[in-house]
Amino acid sequence: MLTRIARAAVGRPRLVITVALLLMVLCGALGATVHSHMKSGGFVTDDLDSVRASQYLSEHFPGSEPNYVLLVTADDGPDSPAARAAADNALEILDAHPEVSGMQSYWTARPDLKQALRSTDGKQALILASIEGDDAELPVRADELSDRLQIESGPVTIRAGGLAATFGDINSQISKDLIIAEAIAIPITGLLLALVFGSLMAAALPVAIGLFAIAASLGILRVLTALTDVSIFALNMTTALGLALAIDYSLFIVSRYREELAAGATPAAAVTRSIRTAGRTVVYSALVVALSLSALLVFPQYFFKSFAYAGIAVVAAATAAAVIVLPALLILVGDRINAGDLRAPLRRLFGDRAAPAAEKAPQQTFWYRLVVAVMKRPLPIALATTAVLLLLGSPFLGVQFGYPDDRSLPADVASREVGDVLRTEFDADMAASATIVLPDFRGAPAELDTYARELSTVPDVPAVLSSAAVYRNGLRVAAGVPEMSDPNTGAYLSVGTRLDPYSDAGRQQLDALRAVEAPTEALVTGPAALNQDSVTAITGKLPLAGALIAITTLILLFLFTGSVVLPVKALALNVLSLAATFGAMVWIFQNGHLSGLLGFTATGTLNLAMPILMFSLAFGASMDYEVFLLSRIREEWLAGPKTTEGNTEAVAMGVARTGRIFTAAALLMSVVFLGVATSGVSMMKLFGLGCALAVISDATVIRGLLAPALMRMMGKWNWWSPKPLVALHNKIGLEEAEEHPAPTKEPQLAKTSTS
Incomplete structure (x- = not known):
């Protein structure tokens, strides 16, 4: 099939490129507004107790869960005429919007509730409201209100915060970050490609395929938003994935093409053989990446599902561009692939000193010498490398997971500023308070008051508001709180907190609140409850997702290598x-090391979604390099003696022939991910930096040290399989190499499959 594709592209290259350009323009135009159709949430599902509680409140007590907070700051204090006038105007604007309900403010609250809505320094006060809408509507409506309500300067300032405003700010930040990330990644990758190839023409081709992948990614995301819910966080991640894979795959194929030309092949023959060999590895690698991403479909949250759908589609687009569009470009370029030699100006300037060095034989390369040195002392190097990696991973044993909030944003963003003030300048963080819902409560108010009194004795609860009173430390301090219960619809109580809901203390407080005996079924909602419920739901699916990734990886690598040992080794090393990498991310982002250098705020937690996404993407990328490396090692193994010495030489030659290429590919992919790491949203920063570190460490430490050491110790047993599986592989196995004679004296080793 790949041969037919290559010949079709070689036969009609201009038609292929014209169609690709039209698709690129169409996808780019279609995806230009994709960010406005994406959603900010997706971390929870409707069956969680905390979500059920929120839905109950929305249906029966609209406005009881404020998600929009206005922080009014006045030099003369909130009781000044200027502050009151600004607050009255804000309340009037909010009241005019039908999607806004449940407005409360310092200026309209009862005297006994005013204290909770005024800062401890007496200069700031709050307006609370609830904006109705789903994850897509909420940030849009919040942004529209904020544009009208916020006052940036003057004697009175107003800044918008709360969950709704935070979602809006995250959407805006991610959209801006995408432009910055691409502006950084594309020119740097182009420069690195030019250095790798020594030719502007050879460097331009992977960049062109990468640009096609970006446009395709945006178009695919836009189509998906019309079919299902898609997370805004998929915007940067999938475009980065498409760019990284497109450049990687193009690098493999262009390198093989230049190698074939150097061996004397015509451009047409070189293209055909490059697609039949390196192109086959690209398709196989893409299949591994796609199957790794498909494991995200086991999670019910649309945050993960949108990454699975978008990621698989983007991988397919990058692969199609590499094996269909790139051959057409190569045949048009032909022998000019080395045009634009960057070393020519240096030769003119420095003379013979800048003359290009003669092409080295594989045995003379750095990678060959490194791998030979490693395989002379395989056991000490394997033990030392494993110990270092385990040491780096040890911080992950203390990982704590938390729901993303305004602290994900830069410190100068309005919703983040409001959140910081709420956490430090008010007796209770109104944005972190818990709400306890009693859907089936039909009892007397006295029962509810008894429950509220007991809840108020939980440590670090400043107050509990029930249907009849406000309680602090088990004492009734005010009466007459309206609209907290209804004999026909149940009841709810508002529980203030002084704690970070995602901290250990916050989790312990939530457990203590749930432990208080309620008069009927009690559902708790709020940041702490949402976080705990979502973490429990996600972790419950982790074993299944991990098993799917492991099984598919083992099967695919067996089909590619014919060995049952190498797939297990590859899985363990990945x-x-x-x-x-995960340990390093905990050390940096959870514990706060390097926070000043990287520009983020450590919260003592990691967003659980990020390690899962990193695992799926980085695992797929690592297997990408594994397939590329093993394909060449297997070529050498099949062409050489089936002995321990033959295995050692095959490993050394395989790494020598591919080390420079997959290291360059890893460097290019890490540049793309580091572009994502420039994001102002800390969870995106974590994702980008984590994926970059994973790719670099895999291509250097794993492929250069640990993998060769283990393959040396296992010798010819690397290629062992039971006889039934050998026969199976001979029928359906896959490989990059051309057909080789099958081994005859080692029946336990996998024979060559027919190409």
Whole structure:
């Protein structure tokens, strides 16, 4: 099939490129407004107790859960005429919107509730409201209100915060970050490609395929938003994935094409053989990445599902561009692939000193010498490398997971500023308070008051508001709180907190609140409850997702290598590499090391979604390099003696022939991910930096040290399979190499499959 595709592209290259350009323009135009159709949430599902509680409140007590907070700051205090006038105007604007309900403010609250809505320094006060809408509507409506309500300067300022405003600010930040990330990644990758190839023409082709992948990614995302819910966080991640894979795959194929030309092939023959060999590896690698991403479909949250759908589609687009569009470009370029030699100006300036060095034989390369040195002392190097990776991964044993909030944003964003003030300048963080819902409560108010009194004795609860009173430390301090219960619709209580809902203390407080005996079924909602429920729901699916990734990886690598040993080795090494990366992410982002240098605020937690996404993407990328490396090692193994010495030489030659290429590919992919790491949203920063570290460590430490050491110790047993599986592989196995004679004296080793 790949041969037919290559010949079709070689036969009609201009038609292929014209169609690709039209698709690129169409996808770019279609995806230009994709960010406005994406959603900010997706971390929870409707069956969680905390979500059920929120839905109940929305249906029966509209406005009881404020998600929009206005912080009014006045030099003369909130009781000044200027502050009151600004607050009255804000309340009037809010009241005019039908989607806004449940407005409360310092200026309209009863005297006994005013204290909770005024800062401890007496200069700031709050207006609370609830904006109705789903994850897509909420940030849009919040942004529209904020544009009208916020006052940036003057004697009175107003800034918008709360969950709704935070979602809006995250959407805006991610959209801006995408432009910055691409502006950084594309020119740097182009420069690195030019250095790798020594030719502007050879460097331009992967960049062109990468630009096609970006446009395709945006178009695919836009189509998906019309079919299902898609997370706004998928915007940067999938475009980065498409760009990284397109450049990687193009690099593999262009390198093979230049190699074939150097061996004397015509451009047409070189293109055909490059697609039949390197192109086959690209397709196989893409299949591994796509199957890794498909494991995200086991999670019910649309946050994960949108990454699975979008990621698989983007991988397919990048692969199609590499094996269909790139051959057409190569045949038009032909022998001019080395045009634009960057070393020519240097030669003119420095003379013979800048002359290009003669092409080295594989045995003379750095990678060959490194791998030979490693395989002379395989056991000490394997033990030392494993110990270092385990040490780097050890911080992950203390990981704590938390729901993303305004602290994900830069410190100068309005919703983040409001959140910081609420956490430090008010007796209770109104945005972090818990709400306890009693859907089936039909009892007397006295029962509800008894429950509220007991809740108020939980440590670090400043107050509990029930249907009849406000309670602090088990004492009734005010009466007459309206609209907290209805004999026909149940009841709810508002529970203030002084704690970070995602901290250990916040989790312990939530457990203590749930432990208080309620008069009927009690559902708790709020940041702490949402976080705990979502973490429980996600972790419950982790074993299934991990099993799917492991099984599919083992099967695919067996089909590619014919061995049952190499797939297990590859799986173990990838997990070890990713564990080290996860440990580094905990040390940096959870514990706060390097926070000043990287520009984020450590909250003592990690968003659980990020390690899962990192595992799926980085695991797929690691297997990408594994397939590329093993394909060349297998070529050497099949062409050489089936002995321990033959295995050692095959490993050394395989790494020598591919080391420069997959290291360059890893560097290019890491540049793309580091572009994502420039994001102002800390969870995107974590994702970008984590994926970059995972890719780099895998391509250097794993492929250069640990993998060769283990393959040396296992010798010819690397290629072992039971006889039934050998026969199976001979029928359905896959490989990059051309057909080789099958081994005859080692029946336990996998024979060559027919190409």
